[in-house]
Amino acid sequence: MTASKLESIEQQALARYRHLEKQRQAHPAADPEEMDKMLVRSSVINAQDTLSIERIINKNDLLPIAYLETGTKAGRAVCRTTLRNQNGQIQGHGTGFLVSPTLLLTNNHVLDIREAALYAAAEFNYENDENFAPREISSFGFEPDKLFITDEALDFTLVAIQPVAKNGKKISDFGYLPLLSQKGKVLEGEFVSIIQHPKGGPKAVTVRENEVRFLAPDFIHYVSDTEAGSSGSPVFNDQWVVVALHHAAISDPDDSTEWIANEGIRISSILNFLVEWNSANPHPLLAPLLQGVPDLASSVVPMEMGQLGEEWYSGVSGYDPAFLGEGFNVPLPELMAEVAQDRAPSKDGKPVLDYTHFSIAMSKKRRLAFYTAVNINGSELVDVKRGNDKWYFDPRLDKAFQSGPELYEKNDLDRGHLTRRQDPNWGVDAIRANEHTFHFTNCAPQHKNFNQKTWLGLEDYILKNAETHDLKVTVFTGPVFQENDPIYRDEFQIPAEFWKIAVMKKDGNSLSASAYLQTQRDMIGNLEFAYGEYQTYQVPIIQIEALAHLDFGELKAHDALAGKGTGIAIKQMEDIRL
Template sequence: MKSLFPMFQVERFITGDRQEVTACLNMDFILKNGGEVMNGHSNLRNIFADKKVMEEIQNRFGSGSGKTELESAVTDGSLVNLDVLLDGNESALSPGDAPTTQLEAIIEFIGRPPLLIQDGEWETPVLDEVRQRVEQNKEGLLQAIPKVGRVEILGIAKYRPFIGTAWMIDEDVMVTNRHVAELFATRIGNHFTFRHHTSGGPYQVQVDFLREHERTAEFQARIKEVIFLEESSSVRPDMALVRLDGDGLTLPEPLLLDGANPSFDMDIAVIGYPAQDSRSDFFRMERIFNGIYNVKRLSPGKVKGVDFDGKRLLHDCTTLGGNSGSCVLNAETGRVCGLHFAGEYRVRNYAVSVGWLKSRLAEINGSVSVAFQGLPGLPNPDLPVPPPVEAVTNKEGYDPDFLQADIPVSLPTVPDRDLIAPAQGSDDGVLRYTHFSIVMHKERRLPFFTACNINGGLLYKIPRGQDHWRLDERLEDHENRQTGEGLYRNNPLDRGHLVRRLDPAWGETREEAKQAEQDTFFFTNCAPQHSRINRGAWLSLEDYVLSNTGTHDLKVCVFTGPVLAETDPEYRGVLIPREFWKVLVVRNTFTGQLSVAAYLLSQAEYLGDLEFVFGEFRTYQVPLSVIEGKTGLRFGELADYDSMQSIEGIPYRIISSGTDIVI
């Protein structure tokens, strides 16, 4: 997307409606911030300290046509300060309250730009240095954008409905600031509920995950429950949790929390919805934001410090009042390192640090009806020690007669059975769990495949608890036959479920479904997947098949695994798969015939090694023979029911949505 901001705009802007929602007046004071407190508290001092940014500004605008453009843009008598400002000389700023000038606003805009987002991507920054910073971390930032939404109260005529920002932290749970949620929610003892209109009815609140400039598309989800509202106290983080109504919607996946508090001067970015702020200098604000408010923006910046107690993160990203509740992202990993909540005008911005946030979530875990996906697997000394787990025993596992078809849907065969990791109590090396089975590769320490029965008519939606991944001790030499926690520590690798957590979570009783869900948290069911993988279409395949085909009793057999190639890159002694595959088998209700569909999650090109840059993953529907060729596995008679075998043309069909799938 090209830049939408005229670099040196000096026109008067139409002010529009300046009424503000109370949330924007509470704590989030910011137009522009600063970092360390220095004489005059000028936010420009952070940009002065950013040597690469200041060097480019000086080179581009310190002489010649660039300087002429600046001079023609500045009309408030501040040109006397031009040379010393571009040299990074703080003497251009008067001590105490520095004068607001057009020149300073221009430097702030190009040095710490609040970039408009359109169609899920940000506009191009003016400075090459800033552009390079966001581009080199592009994948992680892009995957975070759709997970951030605008919080809106409906039916309030005299105020704008927009009150702040929130982001996904669990499957249907969002986190925002307490001072944002207090506008529609209240605490009564240990109970949390919606406030009521003067007319008597409760507030209706929603989150819109889009709201982009000059775009009309909407993606709205209703907030159906206030899960947690933090106490108003300096010893508690400014935090609240709400649950969305996800019926009929595919909600965005949660953002993950970073492993530790960030370091000074680390590249970060804030994603949120800056709102016009009456506490800020109006003309300076208009020049920086070009009169455009209430829409999604990405604001790159730097960490300026962490409080001595580790609780508050200081940063210098450009924000306004509506950014309350925004995520502060570690630009390198795309993971959350802070929850933005406040600031001092032209001094600094504050966020709840990730360490404080995780510590508090761990404290309330169990007292509220949610567990947090951002916590599992991340090194955090504040987290409680997992409870002891009894050794898993052999279960019935995957049932090849599950679909009651003319032929059994048997497990695929491994060509070299000597490579199957032996297991106690299993003559064939098959590890059997509740409603699914796994066969492990003893040298690669990863599964050859997983096989799962899904009964859509008996599914339970089991809330996600505290994830406790554990080794399956049934494997002989079990510590060396599966990947453990060491592979995933302090890096962007996720513990990728192969059998999805809720796929086997079905049964005649909730206890049976819960046991199956817990069985998915063995490292045997885990493969390393980079956190930047776009798995939207991949993860929704089973859902699409269940809801859009005439399957017999809503039943599906799913085989999943990594492509274990010899050319896979090595990391920490493990070859990391570049591709993953999935095979779905259904029985059509009307014809009684089996139907097989095979998919490949592949990466066309790699932009670096595992220290860590990955390219874009895509999902393809392919003939079953392609999976057999890549894995060496054999699916026997299932190849006769392959839905792609009779389709002419290229064998790879890109899957962007459900309509691309052939059943």
């Protein structure tokens, strides 16, 4: 690589960095898609890393001790790339890393042509052990005739590597770093780590205080310590997932001896390039690398269409009937015969829609939920900020069975969350759960005064008790569908009543279930003017079953009002009977 080429790369990186700085100064407000990014970020976190959400949201610097061990394992796949001419003379060094059992990733400006790869070597274990003694180096040659893909704009090269080193070591002994295609694996303000061979020396790592400053469509800018020879290094997030390929340092234009940032190429952009390349030139060595990588351009539905792509729902947990513990199974309710045919199945035939920690059964006729069911873990609740209130259609369900903006615009009707926004926001999936509550499947038309007053007080009471006492709680919620519900805008019937059932363990050895009913009938007579009193009642579960046409099975045997003919008015939370 010539000095002029490296200088050009650094100048382009500086130009991008300055452009992003100006954009930030001109538009300091939060990114309107920040919650979308947070949703993806949470999806790539290991469920056992209970500190991760605090690091992302609250900037907690605590790390699990396994972070160090995991980083050491990740570092095995990183090597020094030694560049030689055809006479065997060393021309320079870079860094590279294995991304599949047979392929290595580095920069285009490290290996720009096939001939350069023919004379280069990948040197693994060029590092010191815990006693600062050199380890045995394993040197592998490249096989560019098998596969060599490079792109100057994204400054990457993907090249095949020999399976056996000169000392007999197998390339499989060093593992590889799997690449994830989705964007959002790191967020601005988080920190990254870089495993590298600075100045061609022994392997080193930068950890913490390496803040991500800017994210651009194809590039990421971060403050970190790197040196010549670090080109081609993997850039990791806190979970040691590769987020970028390091390629350039950005010098201060006013002082060439000072560096203001570094730039890497986003892994998602490199994988998108490879997907397109492979579609035109299918290659068997790319299959392990691209396995499971979607064609993002075709699979993601633009946000402005009010719908997320189906990949946003992969691996969601849904409602867990066994959530309260062994021997305390609480299954989903069954639809009674008179409404069973009105269930709106998903496009793949499933009877309910699963989201993060909650599930929903939909009515075709009413285009609203029969019920929602959520698990609340009071010991792991996360305070996720509300964000920009984007609401989405669910692509897994025919849009004809969902009520969208045409119902809620220009009136006093709230998009009333059925599964409350905060309820499923616990554990490492809290951010995804928060976003999942903003689906039209999870809301119902509720007058603003109904949604924000007494009903909210009841929901607060349930959630605060779960949090204060580290309780696990299961909550079912839904509207009451009646034939005489008022018709609005010649299309929608507005439910006049809503119900809720909360289930928890009582004294650790028995179930306690309590049911609630509230009306908004006085409010929706005139949507331009609210009047009249409204109250919440605790009622027997059998009354909810009759009104909602649902069968809760054995749950009614654990009802505090079982056998009572009527309900009791809840004027203060102390009136609730558990």
